[in-house]
Amino acid sequence: MKLHTLLPVLTFLLIFSACQPVEPQPVFGTSTEISLTPIPLPAEAPQAVATLPGVIWSFDISPDDTIIAFATSKGLELYDLQTFAHLRTLDADQNVYSLAWSPDGKELAAGLLAETSDPTEFSGGKAILKIWETSAWKIVLESDLADSLLSERILDIAWKPDGTALALSTDMHGVMVVDSVSGKMLFQQTGFASSVMEAAWSPDGTRLVSTSDMAYSLRRWIVKSGKAVRLFDERASNPMHVAWTPDGQRIVSGHVNGVVCFWTAASNKCDGFIQAHRSAVFSMALSPDGSQLATGGGILRIWDTQTGELLTAFGLDEQIIYTQIAWAGADNQLISLETGMENPDLTRVRIWDISSGIAEVEFLGGQRFPASTTMLPQAVAINAQQTADWTIYSAQEWLQNGETVTISGIGGDPDGNLWFGTMGGPASSGTGLYRFDGETWTRYSMDNGLPADEISSLAVNPNGELWLTTFCCGAAQFDGDTWKIFTRQDGLPEDDVRASLIDRQGSLWLGFSERGVARFDGKTWQTFPLEGYVGCLGLLADGSVLASVSDNSNPRLARFDGEQWTDFETPPQMRNAYVFDFVETPDGVLWFATEHDGVFRLSDGEWTHFTQQDGLSSASVLALAVASDGDVWFGTQNGITRFDGESWQTYQPGQWVTSAFVAADGSLWFGANGAILRYEKSE
Template structure:
């Protein structure tokens, strides 16, 4: 929380709706607290608070895995291997991750509830049973989840520390209030109040022996249940079990192996306890949280705790082997961060460790007690606020300041330097202190106007005023003479428990009170930001930092990651949308190069940022695509941010479902077999930009039908007939005969087409085919028949046209016609033999051979025909 002041002009230039984007992130964690382990052939897998670790049994470290590799969270609290060899990891902050050796799969059923996953067990059906903190038991069959709680089952308590499966396939759950037994249908619970089970509190561990006896480990002892009777083995008779929690149990033949919270391994056999680990053993430090025993008798003990680095220890036939990693710092709970004048990064953790990182190498320094804050002075001395006093490192020696030296109290929660080089302390219970390099001055409620003696925070504002945040009574601002206090009565503070104070580039003071968002004070006016009136992610805050660009960064408490505010807009980062190592952010520090360092309960992250105005545009707002299967269309996404793209219809697929930057998307459709169009919407969403949409229309299925498949036309010239085309596509028309033409040779949609025939002057019918074709549909045809000269002529039987005599030998007479008509005589093959005008209604046929002939008479445009025979 260092102070950096910049001009208003720079800030205004920055506040043009630009947003930060992580361009890189480096993560650092301690893998020394092993919460669980599994042995697979010659490989040891260990779940740690810093990720997953893999060793060979010979001690070779094969691989470490973290959230940047695919873990949902670095803090692995439980580990199990299924029958297919998949590794399953439960995390401290909820959620489950499966690793098949190549791919990672996250299951966020429990992540959404933030329930720590204490234990994982697979049953005979490969169902996974998960015991959680406050969330009861979750069962996962590979597809579906079932959650058993006190509210919906016979589970005695929702805090489930341990699970075991007995010889009958029944499940036993160790909770904070006894054990529950579940046979798949019925629940039975055993507590100190309803049975002889002498459990004092939580049941940390369960084991089943070869006789199907159930063994339970708890604080101060163990108990055996044979299905009917309880036998308790307590510290009053077994001193090795007294005043210690039995964190882990495992069975080997007739012996029970116990792991305790105080780093002891105890063998319990024939009602006798034997301590296997002692001060001379090679059991790695920390509480023994898990025990594995292999078929050949190897015992693997997982150790470590909040303030102690452990690992995995193997014990066989009196010999020990250690499996551990080299960690950059002693504990993952990072309480404080600071950069010195040589750009070294100093890290203080909850366990009291102090480490320095020079950009390439880590150096572990001494343990000072919990390191609450780190600051450097102008001479590059490093100062540490700890719960064991004030410490100074001058690069040669460590100097401790205690109450005997003048500091107000031994628990120093925060420190700050003013512009004059004075060092200010905020102490627990004992007020504030000022050190000018020689003398100490104390400020308490008894000798000054400071608001409270129990102080959490101290910082210095732009006017060199010293600002204190208290544990109970709000804020005090000291100008060197007078304290001005702020609480609910004269500010927007809704809680007087102050977590953080930061001064921004304009000199505004930002204050995080307990669980109630953040308040900004410009010296005259207070403004409150919380989830009810802003887009800050959570109201709970641990820390605040102003970076060199004037952005305000806020570290959240309950797994909320960080929020960032640019004066107009908010943005949120966590383990899901960035490489942030952990979502519980205790402290934030901006270094000299504007890198942001995030101290979390899972290690710390160092991130560099690029600044941009988020943009997202699409090349089109609508598209039309064919009804045919696998038809495609394209559009361009232009963006400088991450985006996702989705269709609201399953018949439309996109080539890219997500991406970053510019891309050409290809959309592909399945066939539309219906005769109606169908529509879909493609939505492209980007980070901190308005979503864009494209309206997609897929044309209806192509169709082409004709009203007739066969038609006739008469023989005379220009005889016509019609048919209808019904279609939704472009079509073409052709006739395979030149004597038959069509009114249109192409078109689209519906149409009526006219056929026109040339004269058929023969005595034979003739045929043609009309073909109508369209893209993507079967061609349709019309078979056309034109009548011959006989059958094509109108029948005038009702008129008095006759010929005589018939048969005839020389002169043929015609009745009911006028003079000067044209008469045509043809043989039955259609060959014309005579074509002339006649007078007096008679015609000489003596030159014709014997046979049957056709006579055709055009009488005032009325065509009449008759057959006659020449004899």
């Protein structure tokens, strides 16, 4: 190799070496989840020391372990961690989503969701960064980041170790590093596969590592230069959490498939591997000295970071998940934030004694929204704005706490009614089901017989019967007058239902979070175990059923021919592509929309891959529809793209489109965040 070629390579290797001198790091691995009988939960609940006014989104402990701060849907609350006395409320009635104390404890930063000043904007508000000086509790910084964070949140805040800057993890703008005094953006990393859940600074403050890079990887970069590398291991799926060990020698990550990786910073290899949970690692925290790691799923587990040994387990509860954990004080305490599995409004923070596995006290979260007392379906006011060929419908109730409600599914019945299901996000709640008869909008909710207001999918029988599915409470059938609910007690394999389909015989098919697929012929349920999460079901022209399945690390398609399920063969480019939706055109061409990899077309046995370079408005395509004229429409994270076979055209840029439907009159309907969009070509 010539010297002028070798030098850049050497420079590159030096740049991405560890911050500290290279030392051998522990190597260990477990191929299956380690079992250890957990310490049982006591029969009695811990002492409730306070009930907060809103749902608890996150918390943080002051560096001196004296104060706990709560980010809630109704403000920021501070309590004494020793006496549990309430100290103060900041920004009452504001939706505070994230927060973090500065390293010296002299400042507290928070990410808020604020409504936009223009009520005609179809956005979920905007993110605001606030910093308080903690001696007098005066606001020293308030920034809307140049209005760059519309319809998104500051998901995580990480202070630089010297306190001069903050790293903000966002939904769509990657990781933003801002000056802690002026609020000016200093550096930014973009091009992530999805929302960045967390970012962590190296101990010397020169590097950052974050979740959500392409191909289920972490991204690590030098902050000033922006030069980055990916940390990838085929055993790990999407990363949810990341932390840097205090000595800077290792990076720890928790993943959707329950895996924990200990990455040697000098080599970028996952040398320590633990199958920590059966489902996702929903929370993770290193002890202050880095010797132990706490992880949370539906149980709390403590691990030795040098050997991977499971030290203890406690807090097993099938009704909740541990969404955040933190170590506190020198008294062997762990603090956890718990969220209800079936009711996300159920939140509580508990303080655990690790040695005994017993929660000593708890803070209870309040309700997100007031309970409704309406018993009959209600006509609702839906605003309509028309521009050229488009009509955009919105409702005030689809904007909650600065976040939009998502239109999760669309269906049409033989009478010409259109049905729209809704679901919420971290700061919003689904508002039920809507029917539009061409003139009037009517809303159905739990008060009218729905099993839940969070709806995952819709399907309509040829006879007009409507089916809806929920994330928590099974499925429901509506005959026009009454609702009939089906749950595990009625034959469903589980109550977390993600997809639905009506086949040519009128049978209902449901796809589940963990238990495969079930078919209902009107009398009995038949379950087909498929390993993984079934997020989409579709019917092919030959009558076979196609399912999009993922066990996190292995997304795939499965086909049922009437007798058995077999893998549907896809090209190598689709190996790691999760399919959100698929359609078949009248001439037998199949289109597949993927999470991060654009769309794929199968025509006469040949596959073609289309990306943003070809004309798609985004690589994340969530919905598909084939219009009556044969044009294919794509709902993406950045608007709607139309393909007529030769050219591409994008409409409504900026809209996050999640569902698509072609009505009987040929009009196209799209569900987005906080809006319903209708396209009908004007004469």
